[in-house]
Amino acid sequence: MSATTLPLSFVNNPSPARWLRFDPDRLLHLAVGKVEIGQGILTALTQIAAEELDVPMDRIRVLSGDTDAAPDEGATTSSLSIEVGGGSLRLIAAEARARMLDRIAQRLNCAPAEIEIREGAFFRGGAPTGQDYWSLAHEVDLVRPAAGNAAPKPRTAYRVVGQPVRRVDLPAKVSGAAFVHDLVRPDMLHARMLRQPARGARLAALDEAAIRRAAGGELRILRLGNFVALLSADETVAQRAAVAAPAHARWENMRAIVPEQQEAAWLVGKPSNDQIVGDPLPAASGKVMEASYSRPYVAHASIGPSCALAEMRGGHLSVWSHTQGVYPLRAALARVLGVGAETISVHHAQGPGCYGHNGADDAALDAALIAREIPDHCIRLQWRREEEFGYEPLGSAMAITVRAVLDDAGRPIDWTQEVWSGSHVQRPAMGGNLLAHEALPTPAPDPRPTDPSEAAGGGGTRNGIPHYAIPARRVLHHLVPVTPVRTSALRGLGALPNVFAIECFLDELAARIGADPVAYRLSLLDGRPRAARVIARAAEMAGWSGRGKGGEGHGFGIGFAQYKNRSAYAAVVVEVEVDREVRLKRVWCAADAGLVVNPDGARNQLEGGILQAASYTLKERITFDATGVSSVDWASYPILRFSEVPDIACELIAADEERSLGMGECTFGPTAAAIGNAVAHALGARIRDMPFTRERVASVLLGG
Amino acid sequence: MSLDLIVNGQARHVAAAPTTPLLDVLRNELDLKGTRYGCGLEQCGSCMVLVDGEPVFACAREAGTCAGKRIETVESLADHPLRAAFLDEQAGQCGYCLSGILMSAKALLDRTPHPTRAQIVEALEPHLCRCGTQSRILRAVERAAAALPEGAQRLGAMS
Numbered sequence: 089m090s091a092t093t094l095p096l097s098f099v100n101n102p103s104p105a106r107w108l109r110f111d112p113d114r115l116l117h118l119a120v121g122k123v124e125i126g127q128g129i130l131t132a133l134t135q136i137a138a139e140e141l142d143v144p145m146d147r148i149r150v151l152s153g154d155t156d157a158a159p160d161e162g163a164t165t166s167s168l169s170i171e172v173g174g175g176s177l178r179l180i181a182a183e184a185r186a187r188m189l190d191r192i193a194q195r196l197n198c199a200p201a202e203i204e205i206r207e208g209a210f211f212r213g214g215a216p217t218g219q220d221y222w223s224l225a226h227e228v229d230l231v232r233p234a235a236g237n238a239a240p241k242p243r244t245a246y247r248v249v250g251q252p253v254r255r256v257d258l259p260a261k262v263s264g265a266a267f268v269h270d271l272v273r274p275d276m277l278h279a280r281m282l283r284q285p286a287r288g289a290r291l292a293a294l295d296e297a298a299i300r301r302a303a304g305g306e307l308r309i310l311r312l313g314n315f316v317a318l319l320s321a322d323e324t325v326a327q328r329a330a331v332a333a334p335a336h337a338r339w340e341n342m343r344a345i346v347p348e349q350q351e352a353a354w355l356v357g358k359p360s361n362d363q364i365v366g367d368p369l370p371a372a373s374g375k376v377m378e379a380s381y382s383r384p385y386v387a388h389a390s391i392g393p394s395c396a397l398a399e400m401r402g403g404h405l406s407v408w409s410h411t412q413g414v415y416p417l418r419a420a421l422a423r424v425l426g427v428g429a430e431t432i433s434v435h436h437a438q439g440p441g442c443y444g445h446n447g448a449d450d451a452a453l454d455a456a457l458i459a460r461e462i463p464d465h466c467i468r469l470q471w472r473r474e475e476e477f478g479y480e481p482l483g484s485a486m487a488i489t490v491r492a493v494l495d496d497a498g499r500p501i502d503w504t505q506e507v508w509s510g511s512h513v514q515r516p517a518m519g520g521n522l523l524a525h526e527a528l529p530t531p532a533p534d535p536r537p538t539d540p541s542e543a544a545g546g547g548g549t550r551n552g553i554p555h556y557a558i559p560a561r562r563v564l565h566h567l568v569p570v571t572p573v574r575t576s577a578l579r580g581l582g583a584l585p586n587v588f589a590i591e592c593f594l595d596e597l598a599a600r601i602g603a604d605p606v607a608y609r610l611s612l613l614d615g616r617p618r619a620a621r622v623i624a625r626a627a628e629m630a631g632w633s634g635r636g637k638g639g640e641g642h643g644f645g646i647g648f649a650q651y652k653n654r655s656a657y658a659a660v661v662v663e664v665e666v667d668r669e670v671r672l673k674r675v676w677c678a679a680d681a682g683l684v685v686n687p688d689g690a691r692n693q694l695e696g697g698i699l700q701a702a703s704y705t706l707k708e709r710i711t712f713d714a715t716g717v718s719s720v721d722w723a724s725y726p727i728l729r730f731s732e733v734p735d736i737a738c739e740l741i742a743a744d745e746e747r748s749l750g751m752g753e754c755t756f757g758p759t760a761a762a763i764g765n766a767v768a769h770a771l772g773a774r775i776r777d778m779p780f781t782r783e784r785v786a787s788v789l790l791g792g
Numbered sequence: 793m794s795l796d797l798i799v800n801g802q803a804r805h806v807a808a809a810p811t812t813p814l815l816d817v818l819r820n821e822l823d824l825k826g827t828r829y830g831c832g833l834e835q836c837g838s839c840m841v842l843v844d845g846e847p848v849f850a851c852a853r854e855a856g857t858c859a860g861k862r863i864e865t866v867e868s869l870a871d872h873p874l875r876a877a878f879l880d881e882q883a884g885q886c887g888y889c890l891s892g893i894l895m896s897a898k899a900l901l902d903r904t905p906h907p908t909r910a911q912i913v914e915a916l917e918p919h920l921c922r923c924g925t926q927s928r929i930l931r932a933v934e935r936a937a938a939a940l941p942e943g944a945q946r947l948g949a950m951s
């Protein structure tokens with residue numbers, strides 16, 4: 089492997105000692121920078137280490153996400169943990185194994201190839217040598233950087249990777265304490281926030297006496313400019329204060345929002361930063377077809393509101409957070425607090441699923457700011473449900489117009505995907521601000537919204553280029569930097585709306601010439617066998633050929649994408665029934681993610697992606713009132729419930745010879761598109777705007 | 793101010809006002825962290841516990857109203873077939889929703905040891921799972937029901 093193709097986490101952390109340590113009691117201590125966010129990554133990484141080193145999984149202890157003691161792997165995003173984190177760990181483990189083998193071979197005066205490793209012990213000629221990793225550890229230098237040329241095991245020798253092993257983190261989660269929310273530290277104070285309603289709002293009056301009365305116990309109120317924290321040793325008291333506080337605060341310099349701004353259409357024509365990605369204009373000439381699709385602002389809506397612990401002791405700040413990246417969070421905290429990063433430690437502690445950039449990092453700053461003012465206490469800062477909905481960075485609304493030029497056979501020869509969207513990543517390292525920074529006496533500078541580069545998969549442009557063999561394909565991207573609410577990374581970024589638009593439009597093109605949607609897609613997949621294979625397989629699983637002519641409230645639809653046009657391939661078929669509302673009956677999915685480390689974990693991700701995408705497509709939209717987000721609870725922001733869950737069948741197409749492809753988000757766009765197409769099949773009329781509410785169903789049925 | 797509660801079969805005396813939410817008493821006074829805060833609004837089920845065998849949103853229930861009643865939390869399920877079944881089905885992603893769901897499932901199986909799929913769905917309807925693990929969860933409850941020993945109904949009701 090040449091230096092340029094080494095995975096980033098390896099390049100940044102080439103010393104094996106940064107990752108691996110052989111501890112007493114025959115334990116292997118594994119330190120990784122990617123963190124568990126419900127996707128099972130710690131289990132998969134443990135499998136990789138167990139495989140390469142031939143150490144049993146139950147001898148491995150994992151520390152993940154720790155600025156004191158784990159490698160810097162940036163953030164856990166974009167389905168890259170197996171591709172990049174796993175790939176790096178594999179090389180590191182192979183190097184450690186090779187060094188160990190060299191050492192034992194030297195001792196025994198034999199060739200390293202004569203040594204076999206079983207459960208961490210060295211054997212020669214089938215007989216134990218009396219030595220193992222642990223007995224030799226002190227003789228082997230694991231600090232020296234690796235060059236990345238130790239050969240990992242051949243895949244044919246795999247015994248642990250590729251097996252559906254059980255998640256290592258799940259037992260705690262069905263038994264008791266498991267999350268950052270559950271940590272208990274000495275001298276703990278419970279904290280809640282009274283939030284600045286929006287950037288620029290000034291706290292004109294605060295009736296502290298009224299808040300104290302509502303709190304009903306000993307309460308401390310901490311004010312730093314427009315940052316207000318409510319603290320008590322008794323959590324109930326802090327919570328009551330926080331529930332009451334907004335009614336006792338008067339803010340000035342409030343922004344005014346109008347409900348129209350909650351619609352994706354509001355973005356169209358607003359000042360924007362424009363780019364063309366893909367083939368240059370002008371488009372080919374010929375018969376032009378066009379249609380527009382949209383998705384509103386949506387929330388991550390994690391099931392547990394954000395939480396963080398912070399304590400300042402002896403001038404050193406320690407923070408516990410369910411952040412996606414401890415090092416980026418530490419850098420962001422250091423910037424806001426105006427201190428060196430070396431004075432801060434950030435420890436990852438698990439949280440509820442985040443699905444992207446949610447309130448976790450903001451809560452960490454809240455806690456850190458309080459801890460700085462109140463040293464020698466552990467500040468446990470818990471966001472309320474209304475706060476999570478009201479202040480988390482949202483997934484941007486997107487308005488998309490697709491324009492295709494067709495050849496005489498009705499096939500697209502030129503494709504333009506015109507996208508209007510807010511930013512899809514406003515992390516602090518990418519022009520965004522941590523929330524509380526804007527409330528401080530010296531507030532943060534205005535955010536400078538950008539989007540991930542195309543090399544990083546793009547944001548509003550993500551999956552905007554169809555995977556199909558179309559001679560010219562491009563995205564006209566209008567990034568609208570000023571949106572009514574803060575937006576940032578939500579699972580898949582622009583992929584879900586873009587794939588929805590592409591795949592719905594393909595069905596419209598197929599219908600125009602009376603072609604079957606599956607056959608039409610397959611005809612556009614010249615030289616793309618992996619794509620064709622998942623589509624054909626999903627169709628076969630669903631019994632597609634018998635889907636009927638539709639139009640009577642019962643329909644089937646298909647959607648396909650290769651996530652980011654470079655990660656896993658997925659095709660999804662959905663069966664729906666539509667009367668007044670859309671009901672999912674069954675879902676079939678075929679995916680190709682190359683070498684899969686843990687097939688059961690992978691299927692879990694496929695299923696979860698399908699249900700979450702279905703929830704976005706059918707139900708979810710953020711609403712605004714005059715001051716901001718008004719959908720601040722589960723009643724006003726409903727998500728999919730148990731009674732709405734369809735039967736799901738997922739199949740991973742074996743491709744062990746191929747490299748691992750990130751698959752956490754691969755079913756997202758295809759599911760949304762399959763629902764769109766199934767509803768069109770069922771009704772004989774198409775809904776192009778998410779979510780597919782009763783009102784939308786009624787309006788297409790009335791021909792609206 | 794103090795309260796006498798029976799939690800997971802043990803008599804517990806706690807220094808808390810009767811108006812304190814049961815959720816706070818369980819988590820902070822009794823260190824039973826398996827009961828989780830999700831909304832405080834009776835909308836998500838993360839905080840579900842059983843009081844005299846009935847599912848109750850601990851976030852909204854004043855602890856004082858539970859005095860003398862039997863309170864069960866997820867910590868009590870160590871040997872219940874539900875815990876094993878959830879692990880066997882790998883029914884979880886982030887896992888935050890699971891403890892509340894397990895308690896509603898426990899209440900269901902206590903009353904109806906061999907529920908239909910529709911009865912399971914109905915029992916879990918108050919619960920949200922944002923990760924989309926519902927299909928596995930439904931299978932896990934079915935698996936637990938299949939694993940219940942004969943006479944499970946009586947056994948469950950007494951525990």
Ligand code: FES
Pocket residue numbers: 828829830831832833834835836837838839840849850851852
């Ligand atoms: S926390 Fe009690 S129902 Fe959500």
Ligand code: FES
Pocket residue numbers: 126391440441884885886887888889890920921922923924925
């Ligand atoms: S597993 Fe994450 S919310 Fe249910």
